[in-house]
Amino acid sequence: MERKKEFSRTYYELLDKIESKKAVIGVIGLGYVGLPLAVEKAKAGYKVIGFDIQEHKVEKVNKGINYIGDILDGDLKEVVEQGRLTATNDYAFLKDVDAVAICVPTPLDKNKQPDLSYIINSTKEIAKYLHKGMLVVLESTTYPGTTEEVVKPILDETGLICGEDYFLAYSPERVDPGNKQYNTKNTPKVVGGVTKQCTKIAAALYRNVLDSEVFEVSSPKVAEMEKIYENTFRNINIALANEMAIICYRMGIDVWEVIEAAKTKPYGFMAFYPGPGLGGHCIPIDPFYLAWKAREYDYHTRLIETSGEINNYMPEFVVERISRILNRFKKPINGSTILLLGVAYKKDIDDIRESPALKIISMLEKEGAKVKYNDPHVPEFKHNGKLYYSENLTDDLLSSSDLVVITTDHTKYDYEHIVKTAKFVFDTRNATKNLKELREKIEVL
Numbered sequence: 390m391e392r393k394k395e396f397s398r399t400y401y402e403l404l405d406k407i408e409s410k411k412a413v414i415g416v417i418g419l420g421y422v423g424l425p426l427a428v429e430k431a432k433a434g435y436k437v438i439g440f441d442i443q444e445h446k447v448e449k450v451n452k453g454i455n456y457i458g459d460i461l462d463g464d465l466k467e468v469v470e471q472g473r474l475t476a477t478n479d480y481a482f483l484k485d486v487d488a489v490a491i492c493v494p495t496p497l498d499k500n501k502q503p504d505l506s507y508i509i510n511s512t513k514e515i516a517k518y519l520h521k522g523m524l525v526v527l528e529s530t531t532y533p534g535t536t537e538e539v540v541k542p543i544l545d546e547t548g549l550i551c552g553e554d555y556f557l558a559y560s561p562e563r564v565d566p567g568n569k570q571y572n573t574k575n576t577p578k579v580v581g582g583v584t585k586q587c588t589k590i591a592a593a594l595y596r597n598v599l600d601s602e603v604f605e606v607s608s609p610k611v612a613e614m615e616k617i618y619e620n621t622f623r624n625i626n627i628a629l630a631n632e633m634a635i636i637c638y639r640m641g642i643d644v645w646e647v648i649e650a651a652k653t654k655p656y657g658f659m660a661f662y663p664g665p666g667l668g669g670h671c672i673p674i675d676p677f678y679l680a681w682k683a684r685e686y687d688y689h690t691r692l693i694e695t696s697g698e699i700n701n702y703m704p705e706f707v708v709e710r711i712s713r714i715l716n717r718f719k720k721p722i723n724g725s726t727i728l729l730l731g732v733a734y735k736k737d738i739d740d741i742r743e744s745p746a747l748k749i750i751s752m753l754e755k756e757g758a759k760v761k762y763n764d765p766h767v768p769e770f771k772h773n774g775k776l777y778y779s780e781n782l783t784d785d786l787l788s789s790s791d792l793v794v795i796t797t798d799h800t801k802y803d804y805e806h807i808v809k810t811a812k813f814v815f816d817t818r819n820a821t822k823n824l825k826e827l828r829e830k831i832e833v834l
Contacts, residue, residue: 396585396586396589397553397586399521399522399553399554400556400586400589400590402522403487403488403522403523403524403556403590404590404593406487407487407488407590407593407594407597408593408597410433410434410435410597412435412487412488412594413435413436413437413438413485413486413487413488414427414430414435414436414437414438414486414487414488414489414490414594415437415438415439415440415482415483415486415488415489415490416430416437416438416439416440416489416490416492417440417441417489417490417491417492417493417511417514417515418440418441418491418492418493418494418507418511418529419439419440419441419443419446419447419450419476419492420441420446420457420492420494421457421459421564421566421670421740422492422528422529422562422564423439423441423490423492423493423528424439424446424450424456424457424460424465425457425459425460425564425572425573426490426492426528426562426573427439427474428460428464428465428468428474429573429574429598429599430598431468431473431474432464432467432468432473433597433598434473435473435598436472436473437468437473437474437475438474438475438476438477438482438485438486439474439475439476439477440476440477440478440480440482440483440514441476441478442478443478444478446476447476447477447478450465450469450474450475450476451469451475451476452469453465453466453469453470458566458567458737458738458739458766459564459566459567459568459572459573480514480515480517480518481518483514483515483517483518484518484520486518486523487522487523487524488523488524488525488526488594489515489523489524489525489526490526490527490528490560491508491511491512491515491525491526491527491528491529491540492528492529492562493507493508493511493529494507494529494670495507495508495529495530495531495674495678496670496674497674497677501677501681502677502681503531503532503677503678503681505531505535505539507529508527508529508531508535508539508540509539509543512525512539512540512543512544513543515544516543516544516546516547519544519547519549519555520549520555521549521554521555522554522555523555523556524555524556524557524558524587524590524591524594525540525544525555525556525557525558526557526558526559526560526580526591526594527540527557527558527559527560527609528559528560528561528562529562530561530562530616530617530620530670530671530674530675530678531613531678532613532617532678532679532681532682533610533613533614533617533679533682534610534613534682535559535609535613536557536558536559536583536609536610536613537583537608537609537610540557541557541583544557551583551584551587552582552583552584552586552587553586556582556583556584556586556587556590556591557582557583557587557609558580558581558582558583558587558588558590558591558609558612559580559581559582559609559612559613560578560579560580560581560591560595560612561579561612561613561615561616562616563576563577563578563616563619566669566735566738566740567735567736567737567738573599574599574600574601575599575600575601576599576601577601577602577603577604578595578599578601578602578603578604579603579604579606579612579615579616580592580595580603580604580605580606580612581605581606581607581608581609581610581611581612581613582608582609583608583609588605588606589605592605614679616675617675617676617678617679620671620672620675620676621675621676621679621693623661623672624667624672624673624675624676624693624696624697624700625692625693625696626659626661627661627662627663627664627667627672627696627700628695628696628697628699628700629661629696630644630648630661630662630663631663631664631699631700631702631703632699633647633648633663634663634834635706638710638834643833644663644834645662645819645822645833648660648662662819663703663834664703664745664817664818664834665703665704665707665745665746665749665796665817665818665834666700666701666703666704666707666745666748666749667700667701667703667734667743667745668733668734668735668740668741668742668743668744668745668746669734669735669740669742669743670742670743673697673700673701673743674743676690676693676694676696676697677697679693680693680694703745704745704748704749704752705752707745707749707794707796707815707817707834708722708749708752708753708756710815710832710834711727711753711792711794711815712756714792714813714815714832715791715792718791718812718813720791721757722753722756722757722758723756723757723758724757724758724759725758725759725791725792726758726759726761726789726790726791727753727758727759727760727761727790727791727792727793727794728761728762728763728780728786728787728790728792728793728794728811729746729749729750729760729761729762729763729794729796730762730763730764730782730793730794730795730796730797730799730802730807731746731762731763731764731795731796731797731798731799732744732746732747732750732762732764732767732770732777732796732797733746733764733766733767733797733799734746734797735797736797736798736799736800736818737766737799737800737801738766739766739767741767741770744797745796746762746796746797747770747772749794749796750762750772750777751772751773761780761786761790762777762779762780763779763780763781763782763786764779764797764799765779765799765801765802766799767779782807784810787807787810787811788810788811788812790811790812791812792812792813792814792815793807793811793812793813793814793815794814794815794817795814795815795816795817795818795820795821796817796818797818798818798819798820802820804820804821804824805824805827808821808824808827808830808831809827809830811830812830813830813831813832814830814831814832815831815832815833815834816831816832816833816834817833817834818834819833819834821833
């Protein structure tokens with residue numbers, strides 16, 4: 390059946406390459422987002438070239454050595470050995486690419502303003518090799534308007550016309566490290582292109598790779614805002630849970646029991662939980678992108694910024710609670726040995742980006758505490774210029790510590806043994822909720 394020629398010849402030529410799996414796919418940034426995406430595209434039958442400025446990542450990928458927890462070691466090794474995935478730091482190979490995804494970091498600077506340098510530098514490299522019939526998709530989380538106001542002008546400088554000669558879209562990453570149910574392959578995808586052709590061609594590529602719904606929106610701005618809204622929603626609700634924890638503590642009420650009771654309502658409530666603070670690259674950072682952009686429109690995002698203040702206060706609240714617990718044992722923080730269990734920002738992963746445990750360590754050390762840590766997923770890390778090493782979780786370490794603080798609820802921990810062996814445990818994650826017979830040695834957040 391002959392296609393109805395709704396779009397340009399360039400569009401259909403690229404579509405044929407995508408549908409026949411003859412398109413060469415590029416992925417810029419081989420981190421938590423980019424490498425899983427590159428592997429899935431290679432598994433789908435495409436030839437994939439991964440780009441990264443970090444030589445050690447390039448070397449590991451080309452040797453089939455996995456460094457991302459959400460990828461099966463065998464999957465990476467297989468696509469590398471079959472020649473479907475290669476990595477390089479030479480952007481000249483972009484000349485051979487039909488479609489490229491930008492999956493680079495988007496941090497905040499010291500003034501909590503968006504740092505788009507990685508996106509800009511990647512786009513400039515693409516512009517050097519941009520050619521007719523090429524698709525560019527930005528996946529990095531950023532503020533609404535980035536695709537059209539930052540990326541497109543750089544690409545347009547080549548003289549090629551967006552929507553006719555090349556295609557540009559935004560499709561936000563939705564990676565949730567450590568999630569056993571949803572991953573890159575089966576998480577629904579949102580796509581918004583600069584033109585209708587851009588949207589359709591980008592959606593076609595994702596539909597050929599993913600086992601999930603691909604939801605098309607009217608513009609990159611909608612897709613960019615959608616991503617910010619997702620994480621702002623979580624930020625605000627976690628802040629509410631954290632504020633409830635603070636209030637419940639002062640009132641002598643168990644906030645965890647309150648949440649469990651509230652969860653019984655079958656409508657109008659979604660459970661969020663308190664903790665020692667927010668971590669990861671998305672939830673603590675993304676709302677600031679929107680707050681920054683909103684000021685351009687003369688609007689102050691009060692709810693978002695208040696939520697950020699509450700969540701940012703939680704490490705300090707944890708240290709205050711630690712001080713009060715030690716005080717009951719007639720010990721000051723100064724000179725006490727405090728063992729933190731877990732420095733990753735969430736359980737069963739090795740990601741310490743923005744981890745509240747790092748802030749807690751800094752605060753405790755400032756007060757003179759002797760801080761030690763154990764994390765089965767993070768053998769060592771560097772923070773504020775100092776190198777830390779995970780201690781062996783021996784009975785002697787547990788029993789000799791003045792206080793054991795559970796900052797990450799890794800499933801590898803034997804919590805019953807930990808509580809029985811330790812002098813006292815402060816549990817910021819409610820990981821010990823089932824230890825009914827040992828409550829006298831536990832205090833929860």
